[in-house]
Structures are given as C-alpha cells and as structure tokens.
Amino acid sequence: MAMPHFWEHMVGSDHAPMALRADWQEQMRRAHDELGFRYVRFHGLLCDDVGTLIAEGETLFYSFFNSDRIFDFLLSIGMKPFVELSFMPTALASGDKTVFHYRANVSAPKDYGHWSVLIRKLVAHWVERYGLAEVRDWFFEVWNEPNLEAFGSGKQQDYFTLYRYTAEAIKSVDAKLKVGGPATAANAWVDDFIAFCAASDLPVDFISTHHYPTDAFGLPGDDTETQLAKSRRSVLRDEMREVRRQAGDRPLYYTEWCTSSNPRDPMHDEPYAAAFVVKTVMEANGLVKGYSYWTFSDIFEENYFPSVPFHGGFGLLNIHGIAKPAYRAFELLHTLGGGLLPTEGAHPTVDMWVVGGVQSVTVLLTNYGLPRHPIATETAQISLRTERAPTAVTIRRIDADHANPKQRWLEMGAPEYLNAAAVAELNAASRCDPEPQPFAFKAGAVGFDVVLPPLSVAAVTLRFAVPPGD
Template sequence: MQEARFQCDWQAAAEPLPHFWEQCVGSCHAPLALRADWQEQLRRCHEELGFRYVRFHGLLCDDLGTLVCHKGRPLYSFYNADCIWDFLLSIGMKPFVELSFMPGMLASGEQTVFHYRANVTPPRDYHAWGALIEKLVAHWIERYGREEARQWFFEVWNEPNLSIFWAGSQEDYFRLYRHTARAIKSVDSQLRVGGPATAKEEWIEEFLDFCARDQVPVDFVSTHHYPNDVLWHDDQDTEGQLAHSRRSILREWTRATRQKARGFPLYYTEWNCSSNCRYEPQDEPYAAAYAVKTILEAAGLVDMYSFWTFTDIFEESYFSSLPFHGGFGLLNLHGIAKPVYRAFELLHRLGCEQLAVHGAHGTVDAWLVRGPDPGIAAREARILLTNLALPRHPINEEEVHFRLSGVPPPRSLYVERIDDKHANAKGRWQEMGQPEYLTGGQVEELHAASRLMQTPLPCDYSERTLSVTLTMPPQSAVSVTVEF
C-alpha cells in the first residue's frame, strides 16, 4: 500500500462547473424507443441523473417507416417518430436528432451495418434526400411549434469517416451535409444543425473549411471518441488496445479538438470507456472510476458530453439476454444500476463550483466541488476520488489523505463507495452463479446490491483545517460529503 496526499484551500477562487455531461445521453436505434422498458429506464435516468436530451441512430431507417417504397411510390409516415418525440417531451426531455441512416428507397447501394441492417450508402438523388429532410422538419414544426424545435439539435449522419457507416467519400458526406443543412434552414433559419459526427475526432478542420468555403450553415461541431481505436479497424482485442493507451488520453484529445473547433460549440455525442459493446469491465467498478475521472477532466473543454449509452436495451450486434454481458449501458436489461450508473448519480449531486486540488499520484486523482445546487450558497463539499489504471497497468490499494483548509467545523461527514464490494450488482450476480434469466427475486436482490450506501467517516479538525484518511481498492471511486 502506498500513500496519496491531496490538499485544497476552501478560500481559494473557484471555477464554474456546468453539468455538461448531463446535456445528452445516447441509445441504440430509434425503434427501441417505442419499447415500454426503454421508456421506463430513460425516465429514470432523466429523473435521477438529470439528462436533458437523448440521441440514437436510425431515425430514417426503413424499420421506423419514415419513408418506404409502396408499390413503386414513396410513402411517408412520421407517426412512429412522433410517438418517440411525444414521449420525450412528456417526461421533460428533448431529442438530439441524428439524421441517419439511408431509407432504402433513396439508397444508391445495398451496403448495411448492424443486426438491424441499416443502409449506409449515399442517396441516389441528393435533392430527394433534401426534400425528405425538409418535409420531416416542417412536419415537426407544425406539430410541436417553432420555439420547441429551436431547442433541438440536428446532427447529420453518424461516423461518416468509417467505411462501415458511410459507403461514400468525404466529399460525398460534405455534399450530404450541404443538402441537409440547407433543407433544415429553409424551414427555419434558427434551427441548429451540425456535424461531422465523426469517430476519433477526425474531419473537423476539413468540415469547417468546407462550410466556410461553400457558405454552408453550421451551428456546432460534433464528434466521438473512445480511449481505444475503433474496434473494427484494429486486430487487437479491446484490452490490448487499452493497454497501449493512457489514463487521461481523452482529455489530451479533447484539448486538441477544442482548438480545431474554432470557437463553435463542441459536442461529443458518443464516448465510453471502450468502443466495444461486449467489454466486461463496462459492467464493473472500473467503468465508474473511468467515468468520474474522464468527465471531471473534461471540464472547461467541452459543451456537451453524451455518454454512450444509458441502457443495455441495445441490438447493434445482437440482443443479448445475459444480465451482464459487457454492454455500453448505465443500466442493464432489467434496469439494474451498474457501477457506472452510480458514478453518474454521484456526479449529478455535485454543485456548480470546483476548487483546485493540489497533489499527484500515479493512479489516484482527487477533485472538490462545493454548493449543492447552482445559485445556492455553498454549505457542503463533495470530494471525489478515483483509483484507476488501464488494463495491464499496475495498480494497488492506496491510503489516501485529503486536507481541506479554511473551513468551519463540519457538522457531518459520510463516504459512498463504488468498488468490488460496494454498489456492484455484477459481483452479486457472479456469486449467484451468473444466471442468464433472472427471477423476480433475483432482480430485487441485484437492485439492492447496486445501491450506494452512506457510511459515517471520521476526521481530524484543527485550526480551520479538516483532514480525512481512507483506503481505496484498485479500480474504485469514492465520494466524501462534508456538511458545514
């Protein structure tokens, strides 16, 4: 066991901490948004974690029926999309509208992706594509009103820099974006549209050059990143990819991308601790520690940071029936909170002012945020700690010392832990023998195992300085709440 020491001055100037990670969250594809269990889980994420927008693929795929060919003629039906928007608005959320993929009637080829066979070819006729977008957006304005639609975001396609998602060239994507953006703005110039929605933060400068040169409207820059290379383009397994990465690689990339965005709002519309929807640590405390560290390190660099995804109700490869199968979600199929869900719960409770924390350690990081809510005087502090290493990198149990100076005597302190023994439903499931199909009683038992527990934490207080000491297992996250 080694020691990690951190200090913070309560009287120092604070930096604002907007909850940019709560602006949006991702999901799989549009038809799943019509499922009752998907809707129940999203409602819970909105209420407990504060998410405001949701983004998913496939709004224009044939299985949603937006545009299909019937007896050789186009048949428009916006009913299913309307049902999704109606639900989102009913619970206080809004759509982050990803305009994908290609309706079969407009497609120039037959290349598809995913279990649900989404067509990824450019349109045969770009004017017909633009007419579809214009008709669809005009319908939504008529149904929901201009003021409502002006609060939405319209993103053109998904990861067009990857051949599995876009069978055309970069030039073809720019052409698609031009027709899409102009169609949207022709309906209402105040609607917000952006791109290039790329993987690995690519094409951003070329995209902005194109928009400036051709006078194409753009209101925001969107892109994606994961700490490993995109799975389909690397022969190594996910763990091998991550073993060659760095703990703060996403912060490094984000800082560089902030410059490339040239002052436009920067929205990351996908991120997670890996790009693999079957990566076991995504069900484990590792993902919680990774999320806390990554989000707090992104403060001041991004305007929106949309976690991919809120639920394991997900079928890009196939629909797994295993309760814990390494899915992307914050919640599993049954709505059981994974450790990463609890990390977002801890983050949601944070206030709006962040103080600088001094100290450094190879695997342990620390942050302090005060104020229970924006605009309310600071009456509590939350210390967040992570002990995190990437796969195949050394990590140990650590004794952590945190000293907070310039504070009045505390009224109470308590700690909440996420590690192998706390807030870890997968660990309890493994003790059950890893059943594939859960009984009602097992579901309730796993819900109980997933919950955060508040435990009193002793401290030392002298000369307006508060000191706490605690032990952190490997791959863990801790929240210490101090009430004054």
C-alpha cells in the first residue's frame, strides 16, 4: 500500500508577525530541513500588526511589505504559504470583537465590496511579485474556525457570505488559483458548505477543517486529562473517515490537529505526544492530502509569550529550539519509505506498521493509551519474513528515558531561564540516536524483541545489501 508523506504537506504556526522574528525563522528552516514540511499556515495575515490595510480618516492605505518579507523568507528556504485569509483589518471591521492576546478583530466586514478589493489587490500583488506559476501552487483558505463564536458570529450564513466574496475575488485574479474552506473546528459544516457552494456555483478546490481529541468530550469545566480520558483511542481516524466521505473527490486537508486543544497541556512536552503523533499519522494514511500539526514552535503568543522552557505549548520545538518528543516522532516518520507492507497481529495498546523499500525496512511501533486507561510495559515479538539477511539492524526510541528533554529539565530543578550550557545539555537529552538492535536470522525470517514502555515509540530499521543488478 502506498504511503505518501501527507503529514509533511504543511505545519501550523502562531500568527503572521512571528514569522518576522529571527528565532522563528531559524526554527522554521530546521523543521523544513529535518522534518520535510513544505507549507506553513498561520493566523492574522490581515491583522493591523501586519499593516496590510489601515485607514486614516476615510482614506484606505494598502501595505504588503510585511507579508512580502514573510513570503520571501519562506520561498528562500523551499517552503510555501498555506494562506489563511484572516483576520479583519480594523479599517474594514463592522465591530470591535477581538480574540487572543494580540487582539485580532474577528467581526465581519462592514463593506463586502471593500473586502473584495483588499483580497483582489493582495492576491494580484503576489502574482505580480512571485509569478502566476508559483502562486498557483499556494492554497487560499477563507478564515479560521468560523463555526466558533470566538472567531466571529458562529453562524453558517455569515461565513458563506464571506466565502462567496473571497472566492470570487481570488478567482477574478486567476481561475486556477486554489481556494477552499470551511476551515471549521471539530469537522463542522462540511456537508452544508459543499451544498451551499454547489447551489451558488462557487468554486471549492479543497476542503479544510480541524480536529483535536479533546473536541466534544467530557463536561464543561473538565480539565484536559479528563477530556482525553473520556475520548476514544482512534477517534481522529474515525472522524477523518466520515469527513473523507463527505468531501467526496475533493482534496481534504486538516489544517489543524494536535494531541489536545489546550495551549498549556503538559503532555505536549512529553513522550505521550510522540506516541499519539505516530499512531494518529499512520492511521490517517489514505484519508487526507495534508495533515497539519498545530504547531511547529513554541514561539507562540495567542495567550501570552512564555518564558518557561517547558510550559505545555503546542510546539514541536520549545522556545529555545530544543526538540520535544513529538519533534522526534516526526523525525522518525520523515525517514520512512513510501510503502506499507502487510502485518499480522493485534494488541489493545501496541500498534505496528512495517514500511519498506529495496535497501531498508522499518518496523514502527507504539505503545499508546489515553490518560487513565490501562497500559503497561509490553514486549513485542517481531518476525519479518525475508530471504535476505540484513546487514545491520538499529533501533531508535522515544520514551521516558529516551529523547525526553523535559525530564532532564525537571532533574535540573525546572529553571525558568536557561543559559547556554543548560540549552546544550537539554539538546543532548533530546537526541534520538540509533543503537544496535539484537536479532536472529534463520529459516527465511528476521526475529527480534522490542520492549515498549507505556507511551513510547520505537523504530527498528533493517538495512540490506543492494541486490545484484540493481
């Protein structure tokens, strides 16, 4: 079975001004180079702090300089923008409702004609600057989570009106530019959105939505651990299957997902996240075109900009650029080949996938359970049928004792501020280096055992000599 690296299509970030920071850019370059991410999506490209549109009296002033600086950088490192068109410039806003620490205006435009002019001018500017062929490779997503009152009215019809004006403005620049939505939280509105666009003869080049395993689980006021305890082990896979059915033959992109929707979840920094990431990604194969983890970095200020090195932020990298276990999970996934091989066997908490190529095969294992659900150390006994003896077998691990810098930080006394020596020590603790894996080869099979502690990942790679004539 083919396994394209759909999880590398894109990754999430905070909001646009963060992309002008040198440390954000350094981490973005690293995530692209080491994990293979190709697009990045962030909020707030149209917010006042980017300066895209401002007003002095009745006069509107357009300034695309800051957005150009962001996109210039992305293109310079081999990445592209997945353009989320949000939020509302104050000059166009019909109200003063805001969200997040940076006070993004989430009200509807007071004049949809002026909104259309902004979108058309901005997209035409990018076509002129970067070339039509380049911008046709981008994605234009209309708004963010419009079904939530936090990001607007929460009413379908208001979003549908916004989508109509936005899509028509984009297509007026070039009919082959890609526009889509509804960019909803919790897989909402997909059927209704497709039906509206069909009835209104509006383009939908892709479907986008979001989900988290904490969505709609537990009771109001429950903490994240309780929400997860009341979730289901493969809930995101089950939801994807249903949305895949709704989307029909349209490309489906999840433009946000994570281990939880809590921006201060301790498990984001722990091996739990690595096991969840690997299991969830592997279960998504064949269902989506892109699966965008939220987010690649803790350089993030929706609530406030933190100083604590491990504060439960969404990022794969912390504020110092130290790789968390989830980062190492994506690193292991990046090394995989492009084909899944059939497997046999089942276990309540242990999952296994075998990914093969001509010169190497990787056996990828997780031991994952939701909080407060039964889980224990398990020994996986692997038998891999092959006529060739491997030339080398190695294992890489992520668990409480491997690639777990937060544990070392706690042992250091959990300092809020790190000096260079502490950063170096934690970087060393975050490494996920290969180690020799004992094995036996006989009777046309390679056999080995892997001990899997709770909430762990192990990747066993078998390397083979190139067959004669290849």
